[in-house]
Amino acid sequence: MCRIGALKSRHYLHPSKALLLMQSQQKGHDNSGFAMVMQDLGGRFADYKKLPTLSLACTDKGLEITRELLRATGFRRVQEWQPEVNPIPGLDIQALANYAFQTFDYPESYRHATDREKEDLLTDTRLALRAALEPGEEGFVYSFWPDVITLKEIGDPRAIGTYFNLWQEDEEFTAKLITAQCRQNTNYEIVRYAAHPFFMQGYTALANGENTFYQKNKEFQSNLHRGYIGFESDSQCFLYTLHYLHRELGWPLSTYKHVITPLPFEDAVKRPDHEQLLVMRQSLAHLEINGPNTIIGVLPDNTLFTCCDAKKLRPVVVGRDADTVAISSEVCGINEVLPERDWEADIYPNEREIVIINDTLEVQRWNQ
Amino acid sequence: MEPVKINDLACNDLPWKIAYDPERCTLCGSCIAACTFDAIGPRMERRRMIYSDSETPDPKTLFSARPVIDQQNVLKNYCRGCGVCERVCPNSAISALRNPDSRFQVVHQCATGTAPKRGGRNNLEVQSRTLDTLRVGRISQMTDPSLDAQRHTFDCLAPLGRILPAKSLPLQLNAEGQLTQGGSTPPVRWIYPVIIGDMSIGALSWRMWEAIAMAVAYLNEECGLPVRMCSGEGGMPVRLLKSRHLKYMILQIASGHFGWNRIIQAMPHMVEDPAGVLIKIGQGAKPGDGGLLMAAKVAEHIQAIRGVPKTDLLSPPNHQGLYSIEESVQKMFLSFNAAFKFRVPVAIKVAASATSVSVFNNLVRDPYNIVGGFFLDGIDGGTGAAHDISLDHTGHPSVSKLRDCYLAAVAQGRQGQIPLWAAGGLGKTGNLAADAFKMICLGANGVFSGKLILQMAGCLGNDLGRCNACNTGLCPAGITTQEPVLARRLDPERVAENIVNYFLGMDMDLRKLMAPIGNSALPVGRSDCLVSTDKAVADRLQVQHVC
Ligand code: SF4
Numbered sequence: 024m025c026r027i028g029a030l031k032s033r034h035y036l037h038p039s040k041a042l043l044l045m046q047s048q049q050k051g052h053d054n055s056g057f058a059m060v061m062q063d064l065g066g067r068f069a070d071y072k073k074l075p076t077l078s079l080a081c082t083d084k085g086l087e088i089t090r091e092l093l094r095a096t097g098f099r100r101v102q103e104w105q106p107e108v109n110p111i112p113g114l115d116i117q118a119l120a121n122y123a124f125q126t127f128d129y130p131e132s133y134r135h136a137t138d139r140e141k142e143d144l145l146t147d148t149r150l151a152l153r154a155a156l157e158p159g160e161e162g163f164v165y166s167f168w169p170d171v172i173t174l175k176e177i178g179d180p181r182a183i184g185t186y187f188n189l190w191q192e193d194e195e196f197t198a199k200l201i202t203a204q205c206r207q208n209t210n211y212e213i214v215r216y217a218a219h220p221f222f223m224q225g226y227t228a229l230a231n232g233e234n235t236f237y238q239k240n241k242e243f244q245s246n247l248h249r250g251y252i253g254f255e256s257d258s259q260c261f262l263y264t265l266h267y268l269h270r271e272l273g274w275p276l277s278t279y280k281h282v283i284t285p286l287p288f289e290d291a292v293k294r295p296d297h298e299q300l301l302v303m304r305q306s307l308a309h310l311e312i313n314g315p316n317t318i319i320g321v322l323p324d325n326t327l328f329t330c331c332d333a334k335k336l337r338p339v340v341v342g343r344d345a346d347t348v349a350i351s352s353e354v355c356g357i358n359e360v361l362p363e364r365d366w367e368a369d370i371y372p373n374e375r376e377i378v379i380i381n382d383t384l385e386v387q388r389w390n391q
Numbered sequence: 392m393e394p395v396k397i398n399d400l401a402c403n404d405l406p407w408k409i410a411y412d413p414e415r416c417t418l419c420g421s422c423i424a425a426c427t428f429d430a431i432g433p434r435m436e437r438r439r440m441i442y443s444d445s446e447t448p449d450p451k452t453l454f455s456a457r458p459v460i461d462q463q464n465v466l467k468n469y470c471r472g473c474g475v476c477e478r479v480c481p482n483s484a485i486s487a488l489r490n491p492d493s494r495f496q497v498v499h500q501c502a503t504g505t506a507p508k509r510g511g512r513n514n515l516e517v518q519s520r521t522l523d524t525l526r527v528g529r530i531s532q533m534t535d536p537s538l539d540a541q542r543h544t545f546d547c548l549a550p551l552g553r554i555l556p557a558k559s560l561p562l563q564l565n566a567e568g569q570l571t572q573g574g575s576t577p578p579v580r581w582i583y584p585v586i587i588g589d590m591s592i593g594a595l596s597w598r599m600w601e602a603i604a605m606a607v608a609y610l611n612e613e614c615g616l617p618v619r620m621c622s623g624e625g626g627m628p629v630r631l632l633k634s635r636h637l638k639y640m641i642l643q644i645a646s647g648h649f650g651w652n653r654i655i656q657a658m659p660h661m662v663e664d665p666a667g668v669l670i671k672i673g674q675g676a677k678p679g680d681g682g683l684l685m686a687a688k689v690a691e692h693i694q695a696i697r698g699v700p701k702t703d704l705l706s707p708p709n710h711q712g713l714y715s716i717e718e719s720v721q722k723m724f725l726s727f728n729a730a731f732k733f734r735v736p737v738a739i740k741v742a743a744s745a746t747s748v749s750v751f752n753n754l755v756r757d758p759y760n761i762v763g764g765f766f767l768d769g770i771d772g773g774t775g776a777a778h779d780i781s782l783d784h785t786g787h788p789s790v791s792k793l794r795d796c797y798l799a800a801v802a803q804g805r806q807g808q809i810p811l812w813a814a815g816g817l818g819k820t821g822n823l824a825a826d827a828f829k830m831i832c833l834g835a836n837g838v839f840s841g842k843l844i845l846q847m848a849g850c851l852g853n854d855l856g857r858c859n860a861c862n863t864g865l866c867p868a869g870i871t872t873q874e875p876v877l878a879r880r881l882d883p884e885r886v887a888e889n890i891v892n893y894f895l896g897m898d899m900d901l902r903k904l905m906a907p908i909g910n911s912a913l914p915v916g917r918s919d920c921l922v923s924t925d926k927a928v929a930d931r932l933q934v935q936h937v938c
């Protein structure tokens with residue numbers, strides 16, 4: 024079973040904090056992988072907030088394919104960082120030859136393009152790159168977006184931390200928002216793409232649980248957007264639904280809960296907005312999740328939120344101190360990173376609410 | 392010795408033979424009175440007894456005449472095997488036995504120039520059913536807990552009405568960033584996923600129809616199950632049209648348009664909208680055969696409700712005047728939508744057929760978004776009158792076709808836009824919950840069922856040729872007759888109670904199937920939770936094959 028966590032802070036945090044958050048929950052996962060998405064970047068990426076960064080794990084040939092494809096599309100590289108690795112013998116990690124985080128400037132022809140056009144270009148480029156790297160498994164491209172970095176690997180999270188030097192705090196590799204998860208061994212095949220957090224166009228989602236409506240979600244989503252592909256994990260569906268509602272339909276976040284876990288009919292009819300609830304439920308019946316799940320999500324404005332299924336079958340806790348909010352499957356994770364906090368103020372979200380942490384770190388609880 | 396008249400009809404030509412034991416019979420006459428088909432009658436038999444009344448053998452012959460009960464060897468009055476005589480006989484002296492050597496089909500046609508007709512039952516294909524090779528095989532354990540059928544709440548409702556894609560919904564953000572609804576959307580009713588299928592008040596006795604209506608009202612108002620009933624073609628009593636119970640009724644219009652003058656006249660007086668309008672294009676049991684209500688069944692009250700004289704009432708096989716889907720969508724659907732001012736969902740019922748998917752595709756792509764349900768009826772359904780040849784040799788099962796329609800919708804990203812409702816022999820084995828659940832997993836939003844409701848009312852017929860006399864107006868159970876004496880055999884309150892009890896049991900059974908797959912909402916399209924032990928079925932329906 025997955026364990027998931029998120030940290031959002033006023034200050035830049037080093038990923039060692041995320042490792043710490045997840046480390047104490049290791050009995051709940053199986054130490055089979057580590058994945059994280061860092062957003063609102065500091066350190067060496069702080070000066071490039073408007074430019075897209077590519078997060079890539081690949082073979083040498085993959086690096087070559089990538090360079091060629093991006094060059095042909097017109098992207099101009101402005102920075103590259105390859106983390107220094109510690110290939111100590113005996114480490115439990117299935118490392119690839121290259122891990123590259125490259126920041127690019129948009130093609131010249133996009134100088135006057137709208138944000139939306141640029142965003143579409145980034146997505147199309149990522150999808151093209153993914154397709155180009157797929158034959159022979161030459162590489163994995165996790166995100167290509169401004170101010171976002173993704174790192175995923177198969178192995179023991181501690182070993183992965185050691186391999187990438189993540190235990191060593193520094194000022195150069197930091198972010199104000201980090202989401203992380205420690206399990207690679209999904210119900211299906213072990214594939215790097217199957218590890219959450221999943222990221223798409225500013226949206227991040229990670230989940231603990233089982234999506235029993237996976238097949239319905241997948242069949243429906245496959246037709247909604249060219250970027251809704253992969254489905255290596257049933258939790259990817261949560262990201263696509265979030266993206267579809269918030270970005271494609273332009274609906275507010277509050278509707279997410281209504282779509283994935285609609286109120287029972289008998290409760291919905293008592294509400295003044297029941298007509299609206301009903302049309303949403305009808306039209307998006309195939310996006311309901313109906314299983315045991317807790318979801319952590321991030322919106323493009325770096326709003327962090329969490330919610331769970333309609334029966335609260337998977338746990339999640341939100342804790343905070345003055346500068347940092349932590350979300351975690353188990354409270355022990357928060358105890359590690361925020362030991363001094365007022366734990367009485369911890370929130371255990373119920374089955375009908377979304378807990379939202381906005382960019383000023385204000386915590387709101389929205390009832391469905 | 393009698394000459395052999397081989398070309399005369401004999402009882403052993405008929406599908407059922409009467410077994411009669413004169414030793415047990417007290418000649419009370421109950422069986423003769425009860426047989427609605429006049430298939431048995433009294434007759435005198437000459438008996439010869441040899442006896443001896445001396446101490447040494449001295450054979451004498453005694454002739455006597457003895458009244459007995461005997462089977463009629465008249466085509467019109469052939470025994471249907473309904474078993475009513477056996478039920479009423481206090482001495483177990485009579486019963487009907489199936490005649491495996493029946494020559495009925497041939498002699499009937501030779502003698503009358505017409506093939507036999509019968510009440511709609513598929514008697515030819517009675518081998519194992521596709522649905523019985525499917526099981527709910529994905530059981531939630533460990534990673535996703537199964538639910539508790541008794542304790543958890545379940546949300547078992549299904550939509551009837553056209554559902555718009557999310558991008559077409561009239562929802563806008565207001566200044567506060569909240570979503571508000573700016574325009575209207577097509578009407579959608581969320582109802583119980585089992586509709587009581589369309590059996591008209593002419594096909595059924597008024598007492599049977601009333602029993603169903605009573606059961607439906609009780610299920611809605613006392614049990615909280617929003618079950619809907621479809622009127623069938625032929626209208627309904629004006630009193631009901633003007634009552635608040637109309638909201639539980641789906642009004643059907645078929646090619647005969649029977650009863651619609653009354654419905655239209657009642658419109659200004661309606662206090663509730665009906666639950667829906669169902670336009671019947673075809674039915675599964677006798678596709679392409681139209682409807683037929685024999686004059687024998689057109690009693691006075693039926694003439695009043697339908698607005699017709701006493702005559703054979705024929706519904707043509709197709710809607711005269713509609714030649715294409717585009718036309719029917721524009722003319723018929725639009726006019727019925729408009730008649731109720733776009734407040735009532737309008738759905739279509741068609742027979743499963745090799746062309747169902749094309750019809751469905753055309754409707755799901757219709758630009759007016761006015762078709763609010765696709766009712767697909769398969770070969771095993773139907774209770775009306777039909778020729779044997781239609782019942783036995785035409786038609787298409789509904790399971791694979793329902794799946795095809797659902798997958799066609801999936802391929803276009805239009806699943807759910809036109810709710811799919813399926814029928815055709817569902818509940819034939821007695822368990823409608825299991826059949827409904829499997830159809831839902833294959834992509835149906837809900838199912839409808841008629842024949843099983845008759846069984847709940849005490850129908851004596853089955854799919855092995857027993858009774859099947861619904862077309863004659865002589866139903867021995869008082870279900871499909873307009874004869875006051877016969878209709879009185881049926882106790883509407885008992886029937887209503889049976890239907891209510893059956894639905895309550897079925898509702899629990901549905902939860903019992905949803906609980907193990909861990910779902911509290913209907914698993915529409917969740918074919919991943921079905922498995923089949925039959926490889927061909929598994930491949931055809933795209934579910935897992937298990938062995
Ligand atoms: S079985 Fe039915 S039809 Fe046949 S004789 Fe008995 S009552 Fe009449």
Ligand code: SF4
Nearest residue numbers: 850851852858861866
């Ligand atoms: S409904 Fe009546 S006539 Fe028809 S099969 Fe049943 S008992 Fe016989």
